[in-house]
Amino acid sequence: QVQLVESGGALVQPGDSLRLSCEASGLDFSHYDMSWHRQGPGRQRELVAFVTSTGGLYYDTAVKGRFTISRDNDKNTAFLQMNRLRPEDTAIYSCKAARSSLDFYWGEGTRVTVSS
Secondary structure, three states, rough: OOEEEOOOEEEEOOOOOOEEEEEEEOHHHHHHHEEEEEEOOOOOOOOEEEEEEOEEEEEEEOOOOOEEEEEEEOOOOOEEEEOOOOOOHHHEEEEEEEEEEEEEOOOOOEEEEEOO
């Protein structure tokens, strides 16, 4: 059974940093592209960043320069380092593992709230 479990969400102040983790089990982690998505209040879910199985990177323009995605294949874990957080970063952050349009899995998400 495939599981993706996110952790690290919290209530923080603007300008703070957080590191989210997504631990995967039940799949061949190193062969999957890993991505982080978020859904803010009243908004649709959006792609934040991804790291491919071969190390390719992508960032949404809203987070580029502030967020860093990475992966540790030995630990079956993907990370999202979030710096200089803003109130508009408030959202539920979910990770996704994907190998094709038919072979993908989602975690349940972790809540990040940025507020003073």
